Amino acid sequence: MRSYGQYCAVAKALDVIGDRWTVLIVRELLLRGPSRYTDLRDGLPGIATNLLAERLRALEQAGVLVREDAPPPVATTLFKLTARGEQLRGVLDALGRWGTPFMAEGPAPEDRFRQHWMAWPVQMVLVDSRPQEAPVTIELATGEELRIAIEAAGGEIHARVLRSEHPDAVLAGTPYAILSVLSGGVPLADACEAGLRFEGDERVLARVQPQAIAAAAA
Amino acid sequence: MRSYGQYCAVAKALDVIGDRWTVLIVRELLLRGPSRYTDLRDGLPGIATNLLAERLRALEQAGVLVREDAPPPVATTLFKLTARGEQLRGVLDALGRWGTPFMAEGPAPEDRFRQHWMAWPVQMVLVDSRPQEAPVTIELATGEELRIAIEAAGGEIHARVLRSEHPDAVLAGTPYAILSVLSGGVPLADACEAGLRFEGDERVLARVQPQAIAAAAA
DNA sequence: CCGCATCCGGGGCGATACTG
DNA sequence: CAGTATCGCCCCGGATGCGG
Numbered sequence: 001m002r003s004y005g006q007y008c009a010v011a012k013a014l015d016v017i018g019d020r021w022t023v024l025i026v027r028e029l030l031l032r033g034p035s036r037y038t039d040l041r042d043g044l045p046g047i048a049t050n051l052l053a054e055r056l057r058a059l060e061q062a063g064v065l066v067r068e069d070a071p072p073p074v075a076t077t078l079f080k081l082t083a084r085g086e087q088l089r090g091v092l093d094a095l096g097r098w099g100t101p102f103m104a105e106g107p108a109p110e111d112r113f114r115q116h117w118m119a120w121p122v123q124m125v126l127v128d129s130r131p132q133e134a135p136v137t138i139e140l141a142t143g144e145e146l147r148i149a150i151e152a153a154g155g156e157i158h159a160r161v162l163r164s165e166h167p168d169a170v171l172a173g174t175p176y177a178i179l180s181v182l183s184g185g186v187p188l189a190d191a192c193e194a195g196l197r198f199e200g201d202e203r204v205l206a207r208v209q210p211q212a213i214a215a216a217a218a
Numbered sequence: 219m220r221s222y223g224q225y226c227a228v229a230k231a232l233d234v235i236g237d238r239w240t241v242l243i244v245r246e247l248l249l250r251g252p253s254r255y256t257d258l259r260d261g262l263p264g265i266a267t268n269l270l271a272e273r274l275r276a277l278e279q280a281g282v283l284v285r286e287d288a289p290p291p292v293a294t295t296l297f298k299l300t301a302r303g304e305q306l307r308g309v310l311d312a313l314g315r316w317g318t319p320f321m322a323e324g325p326a327p328e329d330r331f332r333q334h335w336m337a338w339p340v341q342m343v344l345v346d347s348r349p350q351e352a353p354v355t356i357e358l359a360t361g362e363e364l365r366i367a368i369e370a371a372g373g374e375i376h377a378r379v380l381r382s383e384h385p386d387a388v389l390a391g392t393p394y395a396i397l398s399v400l401s402g403g404v405p406l407a408d409a410c411e412a413g414l415r416f417e418g419d420e421r422v423l424a425r426v427q428p429q430a431i432a433a434a435a436a
Numbered sequence: 437c438c439g440c441a442t443c444c445g446g447g448g449c450g451a452t453a454c455t456g
Numbered sequence: 457c458a459g460t461a462t463c464g465c466c467c468c469g470g471a472t473g474c475g476g
Binding site: 001002019020021046047048049050051 | 466468
Binding site for chain 2: 005013018091094102121
């Protein structure tokens with residue numbers, strides 16, 4: 001990208017990550033960890049393949065990521081964030097926090113979706129209201145291949161990609177329906193009548209839902 | 219800007235502020251408060267005037283800022299962040315934090331500079347090591363018209379635009395020289411020999427400088 | 437199949453000129 | 457003071473090709 005030519009910390013940061021698609025490439029690497037070119041492409045619906053290649057080159061040159069040759073027998077290239085690249089998590093978190101309200105309107109007609117993108121709204125809205133109890137995990141299922149699990153443990157909420165788990169609860173349905181239930185905006189029973197599927201212990205769900213309404217009532 | 223078409227909090231945020239120059243316009247409004255078109259233009263060296271007008275229109279439509287007619291006798295238009303726009307401070311802070319290391323190299327030959335941009339690196343690097351004492355302010359002077367003052371009070375560092383002050387100390391010189399001294403990388407005496415000007419109590423300076431080196435020596 | 441490079445049309449961007 | 461108008465140009469988007 002053309003530099004702003006300003007001796008300013010914000011402008012210098014944008015000189016590196018201000019290009020179109022660049023921040024979203026970092027998003028994929030933060031959520032997925034070291035990734036192959038093809039997997040990045042799959043997590044970035046709409047990107048032109050030449051742009052992805054060019055951005056990866058620029059980010060490598062800027063010291064944000066490194067290329068790694070995976071050992072045989074896979075023998076593929078992995079793109080991996082450097083320590084400096086990992087520090088961009090603060091920028092992505094701030095953007096995700098500011099952008100989460102836009103999720104409340106539901107997806108636009110043409111919007112594409114990948115399940116792991118829910119990590120940000122989920123961490124924004126949920127709380128662990130019973131930190132002293134044993135950790136619990138809730139699996140989210142929207143029909144996508146790359147799933148995430150919400151983990152409540154010790155007062156903190158984490159969302160991470162799901163490998164092979166035995167969750168305490170499962171929420172299956174559209175992303176909007178899942179977010180509506182998690183945020184407490186729609187009661188679970190109503191959502192289930194509208195097609196959401198829930199398995200497991202309802203108390204696990206209540207543990208992580210925001211308590212603003214309950215607190216206001218008390 | 220063309221939407222990414224992704225149902226993702228980060229992508230939705232970038233749909234609003236991902237365009238070129240947009241974040242820097244928000245930077246000016248955060249630092250200056252409600253501003254006139256001409257003042258914004260002055261704080262954004264390099265921007266084309268049509269782009270500034272178009273971005274302001276888009277940000278107004280997105281609910282990030284509002285246009286206000288200042289009362290007579292000034293009778294000029296003021297651009298002012300909404301509450302939603304003010305919430306972008308977290309995004310700008312994260313970008314400033316990540317971009318501050320780039321300031322250590324000094325300005326590029328063609329870099330333009332405005333004094334109030336130093337607010338981010340200053341708040342990143344300084345600490346108030348004597349929170350129990352009375353507040354102090356240090357004025358920075360780089361020859362620019364819009365100056366800032368560093369304020370240390372109650373353990374916190376704030377940088378704000380300077381109206382009319384009686385600072386406890388004044389640092390005058392190039393931005394790079396000032397940052398070098400504030401960060402503790404260059405001793406004050408050396409910098410003064412190289413052209414920096416300092417007025418006031420040196421203990422005021424020591425109060426805000428980072429103590430990493432002193433702590434390591436102890 | 438993976439990781440690109442090339443080509444081409446369109447639109448956003450940059451610079452300057454001009455105006456109510 | 458606060459913009460609009462105009463015009464190249466380069467970046468971006470979409471498609472296709474291609475070597476390892």
